[in-house]
Amino acid sequence: MSGDGLPEQFDVVVHPASSLNGALRAQPSKNYTTRYLLAAALAPGETRVVGVATSEDAGAMLRCLRDWGAGVELVDEDAVIRGFGASPRAGVTLNPGNAGAVARFLMGVAALTTGTTFVTDYADSLGKRPQGDLLDALERLGAQVGSNAGKLPVTISGPVRGGVVEVSAEKSSQYASALMFLAPLLPAGLDLRLTGDIKSHAPLRQTLDTLAAFGVRASASDDLSRITIPGGQVYQAGRVLVPGDYPGSAAILSAAALLPGEVRLSNLREHDLQGEREAVNVLRDMGADIVRQGDTLVVRGGRPLRAVTRDGDSFTDAVQALSAAAAFAAGQTTWQNVSTLRLKECDRISDTRRELERLGLTAFETQGSLSVMGTAELAGGLTADGHGDHRMIMLLTLLGLRAAAPITITGAHHVRKSYPLFFRHLEALGARFDYLPTDTQSD
Ligand SMILES: O=C(O)C1=C[C@@H](OP(=O)(O)O)[C@@H](O)[C@H](O)C1
Numbered sequence: 001m002s003g004d005g006l007p008e009q010f011d012v013v014v015h016p017a018s019s020l021n022g023a024l025r026a027q028p029s030k031n032y033t034t035r036y037l038l039a040a041a042l043a044p045g046e047t048r049v050v051g052v053a054t055s056e057d058a059g060a061m062l063r064c065l066r067d068w069g070a071g072v073e074l075v076d077e078d079a080v081i082r083g084f085g086a087s088p089r090a091g092v093t094l095n096p097g098n099a100g101a102v103a104r105f106l107m108g109v110a111a112l113t114t115g116t117t118f119v120t121d122y123a124d125s126l127g128k129r130p131q132g133d134l135l136d137a138l139e140r141l142g143a144q145v146g147s148n149a150g151k152l153p154v155t156i157s158g159p160v161r162g163g164v165v166e167v168s169a170e171k172s173s174q175y176a177s178a179l180m181f182l183a184p185l186l187p188a189g190l191d192l193r194l195t196g197d198i199k200s201h202a203p204l205r206q207t208l209d210t211l212a213a214f215g216v217r218a219s220a221s222d223d224l225s226r227i228t229i230p231g232g233q234v235y236q237a238g239r240v241l242v243p244g245d246y247p248g249s250a251a252i253l254s255a256a257a258l259l260p261g262e263v264r265l266s267n268l269r270e271h272d273l274q275g276e277r278e279a280v281n282v283l284r285d286m287g288a289d290i291v292r293q294g295d296t297l298v299v300r301g302g303r304p305l306r307a308v309t310r311d312g313d314s315f316t317d318a319v320q321a322l323s324a325a326a327a328f329a330a331g332q333t334t335w336q337n338v339s340t341l342r343l344k345e346c347d348r349i350s351d352t353r354r355e356l357e358r359l360g361l362t363a364f365e366t367q368g369s370l371s372v373m374g375t376a377e378l379a380g381g382l383t384a385d386g387h388g389d390h391r392m393i394m395l396l397t398l399l400g401l402r403a404a405a406p407i408t409i410t411g412a413h414h415v416r417k418s419y420p421l422f423f424r425h426l427e428a429l430g431a432r433f434d435y436l437p438t439d440t441q442s443d
């Protein structure tokens, strides 16, 4: 789907770059693509999702929705979805690939069916991520649930009526979002009580925003601990436009800040609910020169950077991209309140610390924080492990661009999970990569 023209599986050699220059259009948002596609399938009738992401996660959502009975047609850069409304097909096995949000949102909606099974071919990534808090909530609502100790494979059978239900939001906001997509289609709706130290508020607001875009009524307390969605509603089909992607763009902005030159990144609206929008301010606090001109951000790179200490929970998917900036900022940068990073495609605290150390950097971790000491010079000349994690691959790529000698990253094709054109976009700015095809059997 990505059309990047690169080998199916590859390691990448990142060559040091002396500058980055040029203009790019930010790719479509991952979080809005998954949400709009799902809401479109839940709406009877035809919805046009304008400018959908071409990532593996977007492909995973489209595949699962088609398997559940939605009509899916790709027309130029849009997806035209004929929804199944409140009636996804029963008895289907869905494979959401390595997409956490896709898997969890669909698990919520699966309570509308009399049986859906979820499997993954990413046993070492999505297969290890916890689903128990969502499954417990579904069970409390009356669904029948089976799982491998709270992990995939999972089976879910409804129907459920709805009502008041608690769901923990401590490990992931995706469990609550999943129930929010389900709620309007239940006879009694849902009065959700989010328990624990609620993480990732921003994606929850994106879910509320999506429900509103499809004409679904919902109300929420300011702190999001209580979300009420009346039942018996119908998602309204129509036309929605996917905005630009801040998490992926954070990597481009960090790269542009790290190297001399001028980079213009368009399609990033100023008023947007994506928490990773904050990456712009974090980079500015570090000393980067970033100016907004409407929906375009202009970065004049190569300025000296200084360390910051920030609560990273509001921009969780930008923490790794910003860690590349931290690696060359004077002093020690600390990202606090990021324990959920341990539960992503890899352990983004320990695995990141280890990769940074492997490359000669100094980093520290606690259960809920990651610290990176800045350095003036990075030798490079080594191979780093991409950990099958798109955001780790982007971080390591940025380090390679600023190193003295090339850095090789293993399994670099996994960048396609969220940002299939990442390397192509950097090439357009003047970066140079070698792509080394790897054995498709060995991953
Ligand atoms: O709702 C979503 O689309 C997402 C929520 C976040 O996950 P957590 O809520 O697990 O932090 C984020 O990291 C993920 O990439 C996408």
Ligand SMILES: C=C(OP(=O)(O)O)C(=O)O
Binding pocket: 030, 098, 099, 100, 101, 102, 317, 344, 345, 391, 418
């Ligand atoms: C963690 C991520 O995605 P997901 O949870 O949807 O797999 C991400 O995009 O960084």
